[in-house]
Amino acid sequence: MPVTIDPDQSKSWLMRAYPVVRAHRGLLLTSLSLSLVGLLIQVQIPNTLRKGIDDAIVARSASLSKYVWLLVALAVVQGVLNFLARKYLLRTAYEIEFDLRNIIYSHLVRLPFGFYDRVQSGELMSRASSDIRAVQMYLAFGPSIIVQCAIALLAFGLMLSINPVLAVVAMITMPVIAVLGVLMRKAIFPVSWLIQARLARTTTVVDENIQGVRVVKAFAAEERQVNALAQAADKVRWAYRTDARIRSRWSPTLEALPRLGLALVLLFGGWMVIEGNTTVGTIVAFNSYVLMLQPPFRMLGMMIMLGQRASASAARIYEILDTPSEIVEAAEPVHARLHGDVVFDDVRFVYGDGTVALHDLDLTIRAGETVAIVGRTGSGKSTLGRLIARYYDATAGTVRLDDRDVRRYALGDLRKQVGIVPEEPFLFSESIRGNIAFGRPDATIEQVVAAAVAAGADEFVRELPAGYDTVVGERGYTLSGGQRQRVAIARALLMNPPILVLDDATSAVDVTVEQRIHRALEELMIGRTTIIVAHRLSTIGLAERVLLMEDGRIVADGTHRSLLASEPRYAAVLAEFQPEEVDVAGETEEVAA
Ligand SMILES: Nc1ncnc2c1ncn2[C@@H]1O[C@H](COP(=O)(O)OP(=O)(O)OP(=O)(O)O)[C@@H](O)[C@H]1O
Numbered sequence: 001m002p003v004t005i006d007p008d009q010s011k012s013w014l015m016r017a018y019p020v021v022r023a024h025r026g027l028l029l030t031s032l033s034l035s036l037v038g039l040l041i042q043v044q045i046p047n048t049l050r051k052g053i054d055d056a057i058v059a060r061s062a063s064l065s066k067y068v069w070l071l072v073a074l075a076v077v078q079g080v081l082n083f084l085a086r087k088y089l090l091r092t093a094y095e096i097e098f099d100l101r102n103i104i105y106s107h108l109v110r111l112p113f114g115f116y117d118r119v120q121s122g123e124l125m126s127r128a129s130s131d132i133r134a135v136q137m138y139l140a141f142g143p144s145i146i147v148q149c150a151i152a153l154l155a156f157g158l159m160l161s162i163n164p165v166l167a168v169v170a171m172i173t174m175p176v177i178a179v180l181g182v183l184m185r186k187a188i189f190p191v192s193w194l195i196q197a198r199l200a201r202t203t204t205v206v207d208e209n210i211q212g213v214r215v216v217k218a219f220a221a222e223e224r225q226v227n228a229l230a231q232a233a234d235k236v237r238w239a240y241r242t243d244a245r246i247r248s249r250w251s252p253t254l255e256a257l258p259r260l261g262l263a264l265v266l267l268f269g270g271w272m273v274i275e276g277n278t279t280v281g282t283i284v285a286f287n288s289y290v291l292m293l294q295p296p297f298r299m300l301g302m303m304i305m306l307g308q309r310a311s312a313s314a315a316r317i318y319e320i321l322d323t324p325s326e327i328v329e330a331a332e333p334v335h336a337r338l339h340g341d342v343v344f345d346d347v348r349f350v351y352g353d354g355t356v357a358l359h360d361l362d363l364t365i366r367a368g369e370t371v372a373i374v375g376r377t378g379s380g381k382s383t384l385g386r387l388i389a390r391y392y393d394a395t396a397g398t399v400r401l402d403d404r405d406v407r408r409y410a411l412g413d414l415r416k417q418v419g420i421v422p423e424e425p426f427l428f429s430e431s432i433r434g435n436i437a438f439g440r441p442d443a444t445i446e447q448v449v450a451a452a453v454a455a456g457a458d459e460f461v462r463e464l465p466a467g468y469d470t471v472v473g474e475r476g477y478t479l480s481g482g483q484r485q486r487v488a489i490a491r492a493l494l495m496n497p498p499i500l501v502l503d504d505a506t507s508a509v510d511v512t513v514e515q516r517i518h519r520a521l522e523e524l525m526i527g528r529t530t531i532i533v534a535h536r537l538s539t540i541g542l543a544e545r546v547l548l549m550e551d552g553r554i555v556a557d558g559t560h561r562s563l564l565a566s567e568p569r570y571a572a573v574l575a576e577f578q579p580e581e582v583d584v585a586g587e588t589e590e591v592a593a
């Protein structure tokens, strides 16, 4: 069972994250116990030094080499333990980070389309990364800092047992160090947030200018964009300088305090030695204790900062994790091979931002039918397709496939059986073969090629440097818009879907190639439901039935000829999309013939 965050939102962020820590408790506890033993040994070192000086040097009652060897042995053992403790601690930290990443990523890919309408995906991932880091640091390093502070108390006890007065003198600067450390972190904390935010902003500027470099150059806007970057960089500089100013104000005091502690030990200890109340060895030992104990006290401030940062980061991570999947799978999902009957029954659909995309839409498409959808931009054509594959659920009314509510089908089955090819398809930075086989990674190369042939892609793919193994996308070969569309059609065809929606999927392909694709499709799509969103007459001519959409409604339904004859709005919409010189009615005769 994979680890998850506790879904109970009433718990504190730490309690909710606890299952992730618990999954690695073996590693974390090993690290903590090693570090505990190491620190216990470390605490013995100044004490051994004290005995060595007092017994072997001052009183000359013991052998010096015995103490020297003892010290060396302690240092070696402590070093080894420290090394192992750190190693396991870092491993725990990375294991926790790995789990958090998986938890978030597996949730992100399950979130519905509606979620991605609202957020910017690039920002989302970079923010998630720094948030994961912050939480991981606290979860892994927090316990270790607590152990170190506990040991500091123990060392103080040991000092008290050696010389109570000198112990108090030696420790007197520690609370001040702790308080100053906390104050410094408090002052730096907001600035460090600012630095992060401004760095992210700068990264976005750089990123956009590199991605959009062609636009920048086309409009000769280099200088303006460089200035925009300089402005963003300037803000980063201001934040860093503020950070440096705060640090430089506090650090000297924080560094000087332990030295003040050393001086106090020397003053009071020296006086006590002169008076005969303590030994030289004690002064030396207490000096090392002062140096040894100040890091944990300084770390208290860091601990508080890490805690604040982690809790803010955790809140943002939980915000993502607590976003419910709006598309919920039925309790007893139906697994079935679809025939392809599509029915919209009084369907109304409103996007998350309040845009009403479909109004009380009624529509019946029989299995095997080929239907063209025509309509002006924004009339709801793409939305209609998205509802069939349940990218979104209808706000009111029902979408039925084979006389069953789409919501009753198993989501995975449904999406595999409704192929949607969008106008601007996304290709991954991998081989063409991999892109075509995306939905069926086990497809043979013959199957991939067959799909590519039907989609009219095979010809140009063979001419690419590495054929089907050519890597495309952002870090590979650049395909033209029409080529990308054909790869996407092949990707959908390979799934052999009973329902295929071509949403302007051949808009960038030239007319002759499109004709060939459609001839291949005609054979392939026999017995399948095909919905073609189209503007070109040649494309519309493939469908036996045409639907005209306007403002989220179907306002006309019939054959191309009958609509042309009886529906002035149809002719008007068509005319808008055809090149001027084409006579709509005239070309239609050819297409229909
Ligand atoms: N993801 C979305 N979030 C919010 N509103 C959207 C979203 N997608 C589309 N819309 C809105 O819903 C309405 C219908 O859009 P849709 O994409 O279905 O139109 P379309 O007919 O496919 O247009 P086009 O021909 O330009 O592709 C439009 O008003 C559009 O602005």
Ligand SMILES: [Mg+2]
Residues within 6 Å of the ligand: 381, 382, 383, 503
């Ligand atoms: Mg569209």
